[in-house]
Amino acid sequence: MQLPTxxxxxxxxxxxxxxxxxxxxxxxxxxxxxxxxxxxFTLAHSITLVLGAMGTLKxxxxxxxxxxxxxxxxxxxxxxxxxxxxxxxxxxxxxxxGLFHGMGFASVLDVAGLSGRNFVLALLFxxxxxxxxxxxxxxxxxxxxxxxxxxxPWYRERVxxxxxxxxxxxxxxxxxxRLVS
Numbered sequence: 638m639q640l641p642t643x644x645x646x647x648x649x650x651x652x653x654x655x656x657x658x659x660x661x662x663x664x665x666x667x668x669x670x671x672x673x674x675x676x677x678f679t680l681a682h683s684i685t686l687v688l689g690a691m692g693t694l695k696x697x698x699x700x701x702x703x704x705x706x707x708x709x710x711x712x713x714x715x716x717x718x719x720x721x722x723x724x725x726x727x728x729x730x731x732x733x734x735g736l737f738h739g740m741g742f743a744s745v746l747d748v749a750g751l752s753g754r755n756f757v758l759a760l761l762f763x764x765x766x767x768x769x770x771x772x773x774x775x776x777x778x779x780x781x782x783x784x785x786x787x788x789x790p791w792y793r794e795r796v797x798x799x800x801x802x803x804x805x806x807x808x809x810x811x812x813x814x815r816l817v818s
Contacts, residue, residue, distance in 0.1 A: 653705050653811070654738060654767070656804050658774045660712035663797045664727065666783035668775070674731050675771045681735025682742060683764050689743025690760055699815075701740045706811035708734035713805035716797055742767070 661674045688694035712734070742763075786792050 656709045662778045663716045666787040678735040681732040682739030685736045685739030686742045703815040704737045710808035713801045716801040
């Protein structure tokens, strides 16, 4: 059974977003800090989501989609090289990448045909749903991984690095595939 193109785009957009959130979680396992990252990311992608869904901001998905997968790759590499120690760069990059993720979401909603008199309400509920999913991912990671293990001396070597290598490989594949397709 083959899924329609619009449905496939929604599925892959979700995986990108989930892996980006996992990367943010690995940048800093303090719950308050990661929730701040999620909020900044959500505010950024909300801006471009609204502008894109309204037709005010349009960028080609041939440009946006590779940037989104590159954002996952870049944050995974940041986890590997210890980018967490460079605080001045973290939040602006999260916001910048959030802007591109919002454009990706807008193209997904455009394909899904979001319009009509309930447009604003549907957009609001979509955004709230995304934020709740992000919080769920962060809380799950915190409760299952960070709280019990992040204080262990082996945490970075045995958890963060292998997970980041795996995410980087997937994201590199996505980036290359989106650039050549």
